[in-house]
Every structure is written in C-alpha cells, then in structure tokens.
Amino acid sequence: MGRVSSWPARAGVGFLRACIVVVVTMLVPAVWAAAVALGIRWGPGNPWSWVAPFVLVCVGTLALSRPVCRMFRLLVVRWTATVVPAGYRKAGPVTRMSTGYWWNGFSYERTRRDALLDQRWRVRWRDPANWRDLRFTVIAPLTAGVAASVPPAGVAVAVLGLAQPALPLRLAGVFGLAVAIATAPYAWRCAEPVAVRFLGPSATMALADRVEELTAQRADTTVAQAAEIRRIERDLHDGAQARLVALGLSLATAEKLMETDPDRARTLMREARSGAATSLTELRELVQGINPPVLSERGLIDAVRALALDSPLEATVSADAQLHLDPPIESAVYFGIAELLTNAVKHAHATRARISIARDDTGIVVEVEDDGRGGAGLRAGGGLEGLCRRLAVFDGTVEITSPAGGPTRVEMMVPCESL
Amino acid sequence: MRIVVAEDLYLLREGMVRLIEAYGHQVVATAATGPETLDALLKWRPDTAVVDVRMPPTQSDEGLRAALAARRELPGLPVLILSQHVEQLYARELLADGAGGIGYLLKESVFEADQFIGALERVADGGTAMDPAVIAKLLSSGPSNRRLEGLTEREHSVLGLMAEGLSNQAIGRRLFLSESAISKYTTSMFNKLGITDDDNSNRRVLAVLTYLNRP
Numbered sequence: 001m002g003r004v005s006s007w008p009a010r011a012g013v014g015f016l017r018a019c020i021v022v023v024v025t026m027l028v029p030a031v032w033a034a035a036v037a038l039g040i041r042w043g044p045g046n047p048w049s050w051v052a053p054f055v056l057v058c059v060g061t062l063a064l065s066r067p068v069c070r071m072f073r074l075l076v077v078r079w080t081a082t083v084v085p086a087g088y089r090k091a092g093p094v095t096r097m098s099t100g101y102w103w104n105g106f107s108y109e110r111t112r113r114d115a116l117l118d119q120r121w122r123v124r125w126r127d128p129a130n131w132r133d134l135r136f137t138v139i140a141p142l143t144a145g146v147a148a149s150v151p152p153a154g155v156a157v158a159v160l161g162l163a164q165p166a167l168p169l170r171l172a173g174v175f176g177l178a179v180a181i182a183t184a185p186y187a188w189r190c191a192e193p194v195a196v197r198f199l200g201p202s203a204t205m206a207l208a209d210r211v212e213e214l215t216a217q218r219a220d221t222t223v224a225q226a227a228e229i230r231r232i233e234r235d236l237h238d239g240a241q242a243r244l245v246a247l248g249l250s251l252a253t254a255e256k257l258m259e260t261d262p263d264r265a266r267t268l269m270r271e272a273r274s275g276a277a278t279s280l281t282e283l284r285e286l287v288q289g290i291n292p293p294v295l296s297e298r299g300l301i302d303a304v305r306a307l308a309l310d311s312p313l314e315a316t317v318s319a320d321a322q323l324h325l326d327p328p329i330e331s332a333v334y335f336g337i338a339e340l341l342t343n344a345v346k347h348a349h350a351t352r353a354r355i356s357i358a359r360d361d362t363g364i365v366v367e368v369e370d371d372g373r374g375g376a377g378l379r380a381g382g383g384l385e386g387l388c389r390r391l392a393v394f395d396g397t398v399e400i401t402s403p404a405g406g407p408t409r410v411e412m413m414v415p416c417e418s419l
Numbered sequence: 420m421r422i423v424v425a426e427d428l429y430l431l432r433e434g435m436v437r438l439i440e441a442y443g444h445q446v447v448a449t450a451a452t453g454p455e456t457l458d459a460l461l462k463w464r465p466d467t468a469v470v471d472v473r474m475p476p477t478q479s480d481e482g483l484r485a486a487l488a489a490r491r492e493l494p495g496l497p498v499l500i501l502s503q504h505v506e507q508l509y510a511r512e513l514l515a516d517g518a519g520g521i522g523y524l525l526k527e528s529v530f531e532a533d534q535f536i537g538a539l540e541r542v543a544d545g546g547t548a549m550d551p552a553v554i555a556k557l558l559s560s561g562p563s564n565r566r567l568e569g570l571t572e573r574e575h576s577v578l579g580l581m582a583e584g585l586s587n588q589a590i591g592r593r594l595f596l597s598e599s600a601i602s603k604y605t606t607s608m609f610n611k612l613g614i615t616d617d618d619n620s621n622r623r624v625l626a627v628l629t630y631l632n633r634p
Binding site: 273274276277280281284287288293294296297298302305306309310312 | 472473478479480503504506507508511525526527530531556559
C-alpha cells in the first residue's frame with residue numbers, strides 16, 4: 001500500500017482497515033459468543049448444553065489462535081512495513097536410517113510420510129509459541145479490537161440513530177458519524193504497537209532459538225576443526241616426518257662410508273642437506289596455513305599489509321591505527337581477506353584491490369573491493385561459504401555485492417567488545 | 420671478522436657459532452633476547468651480526484626491531500637477519516634507510532655454508548644479501564611486475580640475482596656466462612628501467628631494490 005494523501009481517501013482506507021482488524025481480532029470471541037448462545041438456546045435442562053459449548057470453545061480457540069496471529073502479522077507488515085518475527089519452531093530434517101526406517105528427530109517411523117506427519121504434530125504442539133498465541137487471542141480483542149471498533153461502531157450508531165424520528169436519537173446519530181469520520185484514519189493504527197508488544201518471540205523463545213543456532217555452529221566448528229587437525233597430521237606424517245627419517249638414514253650411511261668411500265659419503269651428505277631444506281620448505285608452508293608467522297609477530301594489520309605485498313594485485317591497505325583483537329578473531333579475519341584476494345586473482349581476474357579495516361563502536365568492519373568481473377556468490381562448499389562459517393563462530397556477518405561485470409565488494413563485520 | 424650472534428634456540432646458536440668459527444671468524448658475543456641483542460650490537464659494534472627475527476621476551480619480531488634500533492643509533496651497522504620465513508614487508512623495512520649492509524635470509528641458507536659465509540662477508544662490506552624467495556616475490560608482485568614487462572627472460576634472471584646482492588662476477592658464475600656478457604645485459608636492463616648504472620656494486624643493488632620497492 002502506498003502513502004495515501006488526501007483526507008477522505010485516508011479516512012476511507014482507515015475505515016476499511018479498522019473493519020478488517022475488528023473481524024480478525026473478534027474471530028475467537030465470536031466463537032465464544034456462539035458457544036454461550038448455544039448453551040443458552042439448549043437451556044439448562046439439557047446436559048449437552050454445557051459440554052458441547054465447552055468443547056467448541058476449547059477446540060475453536062486452539063485451532064484459530066495461530067491463523068489469527070499469522071493474519072494479524074501479515075496485516076501489520078502490509079500496512080506499516082513493520083516486520084514482527086514469528087519465532088515458530090521449525091521442523092528439522094527427516095533422515096532415512098540404514099534400517100530403512102525414517103527418523104524425524106522424535107521417533108522412528110515406517111514411511112517418510114508418517115515421519116513427516118508425526119513430526120509436524122509434535123513440532124506444532126511442543127512449540128512454546130502456542131502459549132503466546134493463546135495469550136494474544138485474549139489480549140488482541142481487548143486492545144486493538146476495541147480501538148479499531150470505534151469507527152464501525154460510530155457508523156452503526158449513525159445508521160440506527162438517523163433512522164429514528166426522535167431528536168435526541170438523531171443527535172446521537174450525528175455525533176456517532178462525527179466520531180466515526182474523525183477516528184477512521186487512526187483507529188487501526190494501534191494494531192502495530194500491539195503486534196510488536198505481544199506477537200514477537202518471548203525472551204524464552206529467543207533464547208531457545210539462540211541455543212539452537214549455537215548448537216549448529218558448535219557442530220560446524222568441531223567438524224571443521226577436526227578436519228583441519230587431520231590435515232595437519234597427515235601433512236606432517238607424509239611430509240616432514242618421512243623426510244627426517246630419510247635424512248637420518250642418509251647420515252647413518254654416510255657415517256659408515258666415511259672411511260671406505262668418501263666420495264659417496266659426500267654425495268649422501270649433500271642429499272641429506274637438500275632433504276632438510278625441502279622439509280623445511282614444506283613445514284613453512286604448513287605453518288603458513290595454520291597460523292601465518294607475521295600474524296603472531298606483528299598482528300592483523302601488518303599481516304594484511306604483508307598479504308597485500310605478496311599478492312599479484314595492486315592492493316592498497318587502509319587501516320585504523322591500533323586494533324587489539326583476540327587471536328582467534330584476527331586469524332579468522334586474516335584468512336578471510338586472504339581468501340577474498342585469492343578469489344579476486346583466480347576467478348575475477350582483477351588487477352586492483354582495496355582493503356580497509358576500520359572499527360566502529362560495535363566491532364570491526366573489513367571491506368575488500370576489487371575491480372574484477374564480479375559474479376561472486378555463495379556456493380555450497382565454496383570458499384565464500386567457508387568464510388561465512390568461519391566468521392559466524394564470532395557472530396560475524398559477510399555481505400557480498402558482486403554484480404556481473406564487477407566490481408565485487410565484500411564487507412565483513414565482526415562484533416567484539418574487547419577493542 | 421668480529422661477529423655477534425643473536426638467536427634464542429641454544430642448539431641453533433651454538434651450531435652457528437661453530438660454523439662461523441670453522442671459517443676462521445671470531446664470535447665476540449651471543450644474545451638470546453631482543454634487549455640483549457640491542458645491547459650487544461651497541462656495545463661491540465661488530466663487523467657484522469647474525470640476528471633471528473623471533474625472540475623472547477615477547478616472541479614477536481624482537482630481533483628485527485633490535486636490529487633496526489641499532490641501525491638508527493649506528494647507521495649502516497651491518498646486520499644479517501635470519502628467519503624461518505621471509506616477508507617482503509620486513510625486507511622493505513630493513514632496506515628503507517638505504518644505507519646498505521643488510522642481509523635477510525631464510526634459516527636454511529646456513530646449509531650452503533660457503534654461500535652463507537659469503538653473504539656474511541658481503542653484508543660486512545656494506546653490501547646486501549637478500550633471500551631468493553624475497554626477490555622472487557618482489558619481482559612478481561603487482562606494480563613492479565608490470566614495470567618489468569619489457570625485460571627479456573635472461574635480463575629478468577640477471578636482475579633477480581643482482582637484487583639478491585651478487586656481483587657481476589658471481590652472477591656470471593651462476594649463469595655460466597662471462598662477466599662481460601653480464602655487464603652487457605645489465606647496461607641494457609638499466610637503460611630499459613631508467614636506473615643510472617653504477618660501478619659500485621653495492622650502490623647498484625640498492626638502486627635495484629629501491630626500484631623494486633617503489634609502490
């Protein structure tokens with residue numbers, strides 16, 4: 001809905017919206033009223049006159065509470081662009097076990113359909129959001145509902161009053177019309193604060209979501225870390241260790257041949273020396289991948305400068321004077337920048353890059369811009385996704401703008417207290 | 420020569436002392452921390468010093484900073500920096516004062532003992548000894564890369580060896596060419612790059628390094 005300017009139009013739209021709010025909020029009370037009416041109609045003599053209305057109230061309220069809340073949220077978003085987070089529990093994945101049964105997070109089911117059905121019900125009924133929705137179905141009619149019903153009520157009074165011949169009643173009708181016209185543009189507006197106050201996720205739900213998010217992140221991190229440690233172990237085992245064994249062998253043989261065949265001994269010595277040099281080169285590359293020495297010797301900014309110097313790009317680095325970050329954050333940001341520079345060379349065929357590292361009151365902001373051909377995006381298992389995951393551990397975020405044809409601009413933000 | 424050895428790992432320090440003494444030079448002092456290194460350099464004013472980058476107490480770039488501080492006090496004090504890794508950033512900081520007498524090598528360069536001692540002597544004479552890895556990075560990094568496009572492959576390799584600090588004679592030996600052929604290459608190369616050729620090989624190396632260092 002665009003901005004409506006003229007007064008009559010605003011009043012008309014406002015009146016319509018007020019009516020819609022009244023209908024939505026009064027749905028559940030209408031069910032209750034219907035139940036009461038049923039009980040009264042069947043009379044006190046009939047035993048069903050208590051049971052049936054009671055069942056109707058329970059079932060009706062439970063079944064309608066979530067749709068009413070969803071509708072209310074939708075209306076608020078459409079009219080005011082205020083997004084109220086729903087915070088409903090999301091169902092996890094359903095996986096097939098080796099036994100052929102399906103596990104849905106709660107129980108084993110024979111078929112996928114059963115598993116999904118069972119899961120849907122369990123998730124629906126265990127959701128703490130249900131209590132909030134029920135509370136809202138009670139609160140909404142008493143707040144937004146009452147306020148929004150002023151213009152329709154005024155119109156109703158006007159229609160009824162103006163149809164009567166008596167003067168006081170007519171005056172009342174005129175007054176009702178005036179009230180309706182005056183309040184029409186504003187009456188529906190209390191839907192927004194009510195939604196924000198009572199429809200958002202409660203603190204408990206927000207905490208539960210956060211716990212879920214952190215659990216997933218922890219799993220990610222441990223898997224990544226284990227893979228990293230395995231890689232390091234393999235590199236050491238197949239590289240430096242094996243070479244050192246060969247080195248020892250050459251030296252032992254050389255020692256033996258010293259007296260008998262000095263020329264061969266000398267050749268072996270030379271081999272041993274070049275073997276040692278090669279294993280040192282391997283170790284250096286390995287160390288560079290674990291934790292670049294410049295980073296521990298000089299900190300993030302100088303390490304990034306060294307990175308820019310080594311890059312085939314013309315890279316400029318602008319940075320705030322002193323940043324004191326925790327080593328894990330420094331390392332994540334460093335490898336992130338390294339990844340982006342590599343991408344700029346390999347995939348975007350860029351010639352220039354601009355790196356800026358700044359801090360604001362919430363954390364550090366790193367921008368990397370290149371003049372390549374753009375089109376960078378998150379692909380599953382890609383480098384950029386790995387970068388996001390690396391930073392997510394510290395609640396960091398990555399924003400990528402990379403239109404086809406470039407330039408690519410990536411912004412990494414990591415919140416940190418200890419600046 | 421009178422030499423100071425600064426290295427925190429006992430085994431490496433002793434090995435280095437033994438190697439240097441085997442070549443008939445004298446080790447006047449050893450140091451194992453940054454402050455000790457600075458004191459030793461200022462007190463002994465050695466002909467040259469071998470300094471490790473990473474040393475206690477902070478385990479950061481203590482050795483490098485001690486060397487730079489000593490050279491601020493005594494400009495041109497010859498220092499050979501040894502490290503487990505070479506960084507262009509450090510090379511640029513060492514070369515920034517343009518005084519020469521600077522070496523920056525990987526630790527495994529001591530495996531080639533003759534060349535290592537040669538580098539020490541070169542540095543003591545006010546020359547430079549740069550690790551091939553640093554030079555390769557300098558030659559291939561962005562801005563200088565484009566400036567060197569006009570060079571032939573042979574000129575490129577001559578330039579690289581020259582930047583390491585070798586004399587024409589030594590370059591000739593490496594590339595199996597006569598010294599006169601090398602000077603022909605250097606002349607044409609300097610003309611292309613617009614550097615003034617200089618008979619003094621140390622000044623010439625510095626000119627090349629400054630050229631490569633230009634952002």
